[in-house]
Amino acid sequence: MILKFLAIFLLLWKTSPAEKARFDGFSVLRVIPKSEKQHLALKQLLRNSQLEIDVWRFPGFVSQSADIQISPKHFFKLNQTLTELGFRSELLIRDVQKLISEQERKNKGVKETAEVFNYGKYHTLDEVNNWIDNVTKFHPNITSVFEVTKSYEGRTIRGIKISTGDGKSKPGFFIEGGIHSREWISPATLLFMAGQMLDRYTADLRIKQMVDSFNWFILPVFNVDGYEYTWSKNRNWRKTRSKHGLCVGVDPNRNWDYDWCKEGASKDPCSDMYCGPNAFSEVEVKGVADFIMKNSKGMKGFIDFHSFAQLWMSPWGYTTKLPPDFKDQDKGSQLAVEALEKVYGTKYKHGSIANTIYVASGSSADWTYGAAKIKYSYGVELRDTGKYGFLLPPEEIIPSGTETLEALIALANYVVNN
Ligand SMILES: [Zn+2]
Structure with a gap:
């Protein structure tokens, strides 16, 4: 029982609105459709809500790249599907959270005073x-x-x-x-x-x-x-x-x-x-x-x-x-x-x-x-x-x-x- 309450508590805590979303282990993959058939299949795949994909760049047309953010949970499934569709994907960003934290840390380090606004x-x-x-x-x-x-x-x-x-x-x-x-x-x-x-x-x-x-x-x-x-x-x-x-x-x-x-x-x-x-x-x-x-x-x-x-x-x-x-x-x-x-x-x-x-x-x-x-x-x-x-x-x-x-x-x- 205690465990159950603990689990509910943890779940609530994890999804509480005060919490800031984290993207540990989320990656961004780049794929390039080589044919109209592949392009359509990719667009279809990106609509699959079960994979919780976040599209960073939508696939416009054949031979133009699409960038897809995927969680570690669905990484394997996505990769498998892409391979089945004949895509070769390139790992663009290995860990999204790492880049978020880096941007945050660097931004905090940019000096600014009340008198001088820093455009950088x-x-x-x-x-x-x-x-x-x-x-x-x-x-x-x-x-x-x-x-x-x-x-x-x-x-x-x-x-x-x-x-x-x-x-x-x-x-x-x-x-x-x-x-x-x-x-x-x-x-x-x-x-x-x-x-x-x-x-x-x-x-x-x-x-x-x-x-x-x-x-x-x-x-x-x-x-x-x-x-x-x-x-x-x-x-x-x-x-x-x-x-x-x-x-x-x-x-x-x-x-x-x-x-x-x-x-x-x-x-x-x-x-x-x-x-x-x-x-x-x-x-x-x-x-x-x-x-x-x-x-x-x-x-x-x-x-x-x-x-x-x-x-x-x-x-x-x-x-x-x-x-x-x-x-x-x-x-x-x-x-x-x-x-x-x-x-x-x-x-x-x-x-x-x-x-x-x-x-x-x-x-x-x-x-x-x-x-x-x-x-x-x-x-x-x-x-x-x-x-x-x-x-x-x-x-x-x-x-x-x-x-x-x-x-x-x-x-x-x-x-x-x-
Ligand atoms: Zn925009």
Whole structure:
């Protein structure tokens, strides 16, 4: 009897919500489908909920890699199935928890004082909000705070607007990060770039030109509830935190009201690509969309920053067909990735979303282009290509920010002249 109580206690203790999820012995495998048959079989396999697979990178098409996180409990079964399907898998990450702990330890070691914000560190939502308050206080003439809406759990989604001179006559440029909460490099890169735009404004002519060309709306953390959750409960959380039956969260990048929930999205509330019960079901997505629509008059640029894969992509996501503006849009991508590569040699691919990563419907860039009519709409996948995945060490933040800023300067320069 005592043993039984002890077992129940241990079970409750193990699953108590205060506990932070651990990923000891979880690994990430990379597989590459070599035929359409293998590709379909792989997609089928990834839907098998019994294996508790967490897909880090979805299989887009034949000869493109897919990255799959698997627990030690199901490792053998998955490997056996993959072998039966004719796959040869590569072990990308041996122990996910080890990388999580390493990222945590290194991040704690990055020095920061109350006076000096260190952009080379990953920051909590509270710290990001403090930063927003501080930079807008420090640059009162050219910055202001904008508030989008309240999240499902009641947090305020906030960003900064940078607008110099008489902002009225300028086009807008909206950049957002952290729509998928575990992609930490995205908010960190946005903070760095915004910091540079402000700190170097008076001394650096290229920055000044870029800043002066647009009214900039910078939203570093879109999915605030999810982001908070990645810090406190589960480092691997991707979706929002709304409740749907037995499962939690909607993929906020499958919830936009443009060709919603067709290919490349799931109707299963437990899926990481769950499109939601209806388009714009998520208050965060609806809030940002409303905000963009309200300010879309004259808005010319939009970028949604993700990680990982090193890709610079334009619409469409819902179909492999190309939109009429594709040539102009892709030229912007090309200029961006060329400028980016010049800094440290980091290689990015570019093209339309569906042809570069995978078909995904209900995504942000399709809506900003298709519905809000922002011609230069992009989805970007930042560093890396899979060595660390979402668990990129903090020493890569400033390099990522530095190269991405160059890409942004090149793109802004192109967009303003087109
Ligand atoms: Zn993402």
